[in-house]
Amino acid sequence: MKKRPIILLAFLWATFTFNQALGRQEADRTPLFTKVIYQGDDQVYHDHPLEEGEFYNPILQGCYPDPAITRKGDDYYMVCSSFAMFPGVPLFHSNDLVNWTQIGHVLDRTSQLDLHDTGISSGVYAPGITYNPHNDTFYMITTAFAGGLGNIIVKTKDPKQGWSDPIKLDFDGIDPSIFFDEDGKAYVVHNDAPPRGEELYNGHRVIKVWEYDVAKDQVIAGTDKIIVNGGVDLSEQPIWIEAPHLYKKDGRYYLMCAEGGTGGWHSEVIFVSDSPKGLFKPAPSNPILTQRYFPKDRKNKVDWAGHADLVLGPDDKYYGVFLGVRPNEKDRVNTGRETFILPVDWSGEFPIFENGLVPMKPKLKVPAGVVNKTGANGFFPNGNFTYEEDFTGKQLDYRWIGLRGPREAFIATSKSGLEITPFAANIKELKPTSTLFYRQQHNRFSFTADMHYLPGSAEELAGITCLQNESFNYVFGVTKKGSDYYVVLQRNEKPSMRSRDTKSTTIASERIPFDGQISLQVSADGDNYEFAYAVDGGTPKNLGGTVSGDILSTNVAGGFTGSMIGLYATKSNDALPVSE
Known part of the structure; x- marks a missing residue:
């Protein structure tokens, strides 16, 4: 009878140690990312260092396309497309059009x-984003x-x-924007298809107003009324008149639109009318912004410029934000459509982007009285920069995004770092994936992630992904x-x-001796990407040699986004080791 307490204690101790071991095992199988370093090092910024009173263009590097902007007093707010990224519609704030802070996302709830x-x-x-002073x-x-x-x-x-x-609006088409007139009336303009049976060619679109x-x-x-049919000159069969804004x-x-498609023939055009419902007449000087006429091999090329919006700046001068791309040495677009800005001369009847009809330069003069503080005090960085993250802050930086679902569904942050609970979804599936993404913002960069992880089977994998789609x-x-x-690569x-x-x-x-650390x-120099790993704090070792970034470009993969680098975990892995 005296042995029973001893046996019971031994059983309880064995159960406790087993549960502890099981807990450690489960913790090891949940990837823990303890540090990330992103370093951008494009040559253009070494060749063109900033002098006092200058700032870099683009103002938002990486996949921040289709910018729209509005102003209330001294506050400027800007939004961009987000496609299937979640949260949706990144939202930026500035007081001077140079120094920008991301203050969140507009669509940040699954509702x-x-x-x-x-x-x-x-x-x-x-x-489109618009401030209505009437309400x-x-x-x-x-x-x-x-x-x-x-x-x-x-x-x-x-x-x-x-x-x-969201309030669902009762019209078809895409690219809507809203305009509030001085009398309090409001109008919506958008891209739409021509009336059924009146399509004249592939890419024929119209602009409607409601x-x-x-x-x-x-x-x-x-x-509703069609106010532009086809574009500036219908006889030339212009394609994809879209992204309209009324001023x-x-x-x-004035009605400003993109024309020519969002690739190499992209441009911005302007029309004028005495009424918000037309008749709108094109300016004789169209296009007012484009980069399509210049040599393809020009140095530090900016291309595909268009999809713009105008705002009155702090110096009472107009400025325009728009998308553009910076291709790599093989003319491939990996960083995606980025947000640029240019001053706009509106001293005549029609606005025109200053230096928007010549090859664009990487630097601009700041508006009068503005000091460039980009990259400091929470302002969004541009040019070359290093971004470090250990995920121990109270709030996850807004630059980190999910795909098709909220980040909170699979991440947890603590003093130890970032845990990602793997979904049974592969990166190739049209499902929410357990991946936390950071946009590629340079053609030459490195991204390093420190991770603790011990997978339990071949179906489990964690690491990084470089993804165009x-x-x-x-x-x-x-x-x-x-x-x-x-x-595995x-x-x-x-x-x-x-x-x-x-x-x-x-x-x-490669088989590795491994204790979990x-x-x-991943690093890139233009089209050349390399992947490397290090265990036990050793020297990084390349795996797979140099591989092409072709599949990370819009040119090859299609679509409208830029390449993103993700902290990835899955329980549906099919990246299997090759036979030794």
Whole structure:
């Protein structure tokens, strides 16, 4: 009888130690990222160092396309497209058009946006943001190709305090923007297809205007009217007239649109009318912004310029924000469509972007009285910079985003770093993935992530991914085969744009002596990407040699986004070691 307490104690102790070991094992199988360092090192910024009174263009590097801007007093607010990224519609604030702070996202709740099974280049397109002084309210209007939303509008009195749930608008087409006239009336303009049976050529589009009921937050039925058919000159069959914005100056109404498609023939054009409902006549000087006429091999090339919006600056001079790209040495676009800015000369009848019709330069003069503080005191960096993150702060930096679902569904931060709970979803699937993304912002960069992780099987992998979309990406991480741990590099691509299936190739793998601690790195010099790993604090070792960044470019992968680097974990791994 005396042995029973001893046996019971031994059993309880064994249970306790087993549960402790099980807890440690489960913790080891949950990837823990303890440090990330992103370093951008483009040669153009070494060749063109800033002098006093200058700042760099683009103002937002990486995938921040389709900018729109508004002003209330001394406050400027700017938004960009986010497609299937979540949260949606990044939101920036500035007092001077040079120094920008990201203050959040407009669509940051699942009640506002459902992207669950959306391709990365679908989702949220071309947001417009406008301040209405008549009711002291900000409006963000956009097209959401997800969740059955279509064209929507959200509102707020203070952009820093969150936005309403979306109001679905009753019209088709894309790229809406809203304009508030001096008399309090409101109008929505947008891109649409021509009337059925009147399509003249591939890419033929029109611009429509609707009257908008501010009290009911809805377009007024029966008020729609086509105000531009095709573009500046229909006889030349212009393609993709889109991204319209209405302005009023000196009693006249100006309609500014993108024309020529969002690639190499992209441009910005302007029309004028005595009424917001037309007739709109094109300016004789169109286009007012483009980079399409210059040698393809020009140095430090900026291309695809267009999709612009205008605002009156702090020096009472107009400025325009717009998208452009900075291709690499093979003329491939990996960093995506970025946000640029130029001063606008509106001293004549029509506005024209200053130096927007000559090859663009990497630097600009700041507006009078403005000091460049980019990269300091919380202001968004540009040029060359280093960004370090250990994930121990109270709030995750807004630059980190999810894909098709909220970050909070799979991440947890603590004093130890960032934990990612793996989903049973592969990076190639049209599902929310357990991946935390950072945009590639330079053609020459390195991204290093320190991770603690012990996978339990070949179905488990964690590491990093370089992703242009779900069909074109690299996976670089740690998995298990039998009782051994391996680091694996996988290339995923569609053999052709018409292919339905993605081809996956294990480029290289290596068995590693491993206690759970590893450092993973991807670096690029233009089109040349390299992946390396280090264990036990050792020297990084290359895996797979130099590989092409072709599949990380818009040119090869298609779509409208830029390459992103993700901290990735999955329980549906198919990046398997090659036979030794």
